[in-house]
Amino acid sequence: MKVVTIATTDLRRLLHWRANIFFLFVLPMLLILLLGAAFGASEKARIGVLGANEGRLARQFVAALGARPSTELHRYTSADALQQAVARGRVDAGLEFPAGYDARLQQGRGVTIGYFARPNSVAQQLRATVQSVAAEQSRTLAAAQVIQRDLKASFASALARAQAAAATTPRVLVQLSAPDGSAYRTTAGRFDSGASTQVLLFVFLNSLSGAAFLIETRRLGIARRILSTPTSTGTLVAGQLLGRLAVALLQALIIVLGSLLFFGVNWGEPLGTAAVLVSFCLVGTGAAVLLGSLFASEQQAGPVALLLGLGLAALGGSMAPLEVFPNTARTIAHVTPHAWANEAFSKLLKHGGDLVTVLPQVGVLLAFAAVAVTAAVWRLRHSLTV
Numbered sequence: 024m025k026v027v028t029i030a031t032t033d034l035r036r037l038l039h040w041r042a043n044i045f046f047l048f049v050l051p052m053l054l055i056l057l058l059g060a061a062f063g064a065s066e067k068a069r070i071g072v073l074g075a076n077e078g079r080l081a082r083q084f085v086a087a088l089g090a091r092p093s094t095e096l097h098r099y100t101s102a103d104a105l106q107q108a109v110a111r112g113r114v115d116a117g118l119e120f121p122a123g124y125d126a127r128l129q130q131g132r133g134v135t136i137g138y139f140a141r142p143n144s145v146a147q148q149l150r151a152t153v154q155s156v157a158a159e160q161s162r163t164l165a166a167a168q169v170i171q172r173d174l175k176a177s178f179a180s181a182l183a184r185a186q187a188a189a190a191t192t193p194r195v196l197v198q199l200s201a202p203d204g205s206a207y208r209t210t211a212g213r214f215d216s217g218a219s220t221q222v223l224l225f226v227f228l229n230s231l232s233g234a235a236f237l238i239e240t241r242r243l244g245i246a247r248r249i250l251s252t253p254t255s256t257g258t259l260v261a262g263q264l265l266g267r268l269a270v271a272l273l274q275a276l277i278i279v280l281g282s283l284l285f286f287g288v289n290w291g292e293p294l295g296t297a298a299v300l301v302s303f304c305l306v307g308t309g310a311a312v313l314l315g316s317l318f319a320s321e322q323q324a325g326p327v328a329l330l331l332g333l334g335l336a337a338l339g340g341s342m343a344p345l346e347v348f349p350n351t352a353r354t355i356a357h358v359t360p361h362a363w364a365n366e367a368f369s370k371l372l373k374h375g376g377d378l379v380t381v382l383p384q385v386g387v388l389l390a391f392a393a394v395a396v397t398a399a400v401w402r403l404r405h406s407l408t409v
Contacts, residue, residue: 068149071097071105071114078125080160088118088156094149109139116140116149128164129178163189218282218290219368220341222275223303223361228332230271230307234315234324260403264396267311271304291371295378299367302388306360309395316403340365360391 075085075098089096097114099105105117119137121127127134138153163185170181279300282288290296310331318324336342339361345353356362367384370376 068093068116068152069095069097069114070149070153071099071108071117072120073099073102073105073117074120074122074124080128080164081120081124084120084156084160087159088153091152091156094152106139109141112141116153118153131168159189218278218286218288219372220336220365222278222282222300223339223364223368224332224336224341225278226271226274226300226304227307227310227336227361228328229274230267230304230311231314231328231332232325233267233270234311234318234328260400263315263403264308264312264399268304268308271307271311272301275300275304289372291368291375292377295367295371295376295381298378298385299364299371299381299388302385302392303360303364305392306388306395309392309397309399312399312403313395316399316405335359336361338362345369360388363387363391 070088072085072088075081085096088094097108099108099117102119105114105119108114109117117137117139119139121134121136124134136153136157138150140147140149163182166185166188167178167182170176170184171178174181176184279288279290279296283290314324314328314331318327339345339356339359340348341361345356345362345365348356353362363384367381367388370380370384374380
């Protein structure tokens, strides 16, 4: 009972300082929003289309583009509305068909389709998709022109024959896979990747920052007064550990529920996600208590907490995806618990994994936690009895 009382007191002290509400909830949500808006990709890339009714060929072009599994079309009636939608991020790119699209193609003349987009990776991928659809239509039109010239047929008849032949032409299928060769079975939403990396960043960083409360407990003599009562050192240590774990779990719960509510983040299979988060919170708990027992003042611990919290997050893939790391850097990154947790979330969110899939990563995180907690208990006992 005393263990729970000590832990609850720590949690109340954390929430009593109103600035912590900003770091616990507001800042993580802002970063998830900014990362999703700047770098995230929604399940389907949104393309605004203007002038899609310029003729049969224009409609076929739009139909072929809309049939791509990664695109979602939005119709617009004016250039200003389309440009504004792209500028404000309502669509990722805009496609504008010129007047007389069909007539110019039937006359064998070239046509330029207007394309404008936001300056991000999604727009570049969309451009390649649009160019692919345009190339397919160009090949069909070229075949129709040959049929029209050689067989003296009408353009409509020649185009129908060319399209029928194109429909039976064998196609090359490309399968997208992860760097390790496994298939991407699900598509992550716009904010999913940012949410999973930020939960690791803030859980660990705020856990380390919370070491200041443990230092304050010792510096103000609160620990000595507690030990002067019928309370053992083991009970006090267990209470401090439980308090730090409660703070870490609260931080994780706030980010998970907040991102789910505000951004519709899909956190994957619940048991697998819970296992990763709990094991990572245990790592943060051990690291926080160890840091709090090593330093004599908050001024000493603060810079170290910030350096370790941000440094390990950057090295472990919470600021840039592990997939973009060179092989050597990716190997080095796995000296951090963040890399193992990010790898687990990649399996859960991008590959449709479950608890069994992430057991290796969870096992490594629990090993990190065991080392950190053991060292923290030993050092805290020593600092409380000195």
